[in-house]
């Protein structure tokens with residue numbers, strides 16, 4: 001694993017815009033949680049250990065963190081290995097957001113002593129996490145006021161917030177893993193659409209965006225995002241439902257709670273991307289679909305593909321998106337459960353997703369030759 005990390009480090013250091021790998025260790029208090037999350041995804045990605053593409057190339061995945069104050073995540077390849085990376089800033093945002101949620105009285109009130117929480121408001125209207133990033137990039141110190149504001153008072157809820165953050169990070173890892181396994185990287189390279197997948201793109205000019213070929217390519221990129229989201233979401237839910245959780249503390253929460261946190265965590269990532277886009281001033285919804293549509297894609301994925309495994313998934317997913325309402329009092333711009341439910345039934349959304357489903361089916365055919373699949377054991 002250490003040699004893999006050296007490989008990760010030298011790959012990102014050798015890019016046109018070099019990036020620095022972020023060293024993590026179980027023994028360091030400041031990076032222990034990074035290490036837990038990385039060890040967990042490394043073990044889970046053994047699922048793909050015997051996967052090969054049509055050219056008989058074995059899938060090799062190397063996860064790692066990137067030292068960067070810009071929130072982002074990436075999937076890339078050097079031709080033999082695939083690299084999935086999460087920027088440190090995204091790790092911070094996810095943790096702050098998760099702690100903030102558990103500091104709200106009505107958020108998962110069945111966990112710990114919720115009545116003791118003070119339901120704080122964000123410090124300057126920014127999503128928790130983005131406030132911290134903005135604050136520290138300006139070189140300002142984080143005071144006790146900050147902690148008081150954001151951290152759950154009840155220790156059981158504090159611990160649950162750390163597990164929710166781990167679950168959200170896993171969703172991001174699995175999303176990047178899907179970009180590799182499902183042949184997205186091979187496809188976008190062969191078709192000269194892009195050389196890697198970055199979750200937040202800022203580099204497209206107005207001229208590029210008026211070019212038809214570029215627009216077509218971006219539509220394909222959007223479909224790949226829906227595909228990676230669906231795979232990551234289904235994978236995250238299956239880990240809980242099939243007893244594959246490898247983080248002991250999450251396993252100890254029990255299946256019911258772990259499934260509910262998993263569903264909420266994936267939905268919450270959609271909203272965080274909305275906030276991060278606004279923070280980075282990313283040209284909206286270009287290479288990636290609008291986060292709100294991504295959330296709808298997840299709810300639809302739950303209803304369409306997961307019901308046979310988890311009979312009450314519809315109710316659970318409804319109760320997960322309604323959890324946004326328990327935060328709405330202090331972040332009014334966060335999604336509304338009622339609106340999500342209404343939009344799910346609306347003709348407009350149904351038609352939009354019918355079109356997306358058709359385009360996705362066609363794209364999946366084209367991805368076949370790039371994807372990695374488990375090889376049957378030869379007898």
Ligand SMILES: [Zn+2]
Nearest residue numbers: 197199225228
């Ligand atoms: Zn992606």
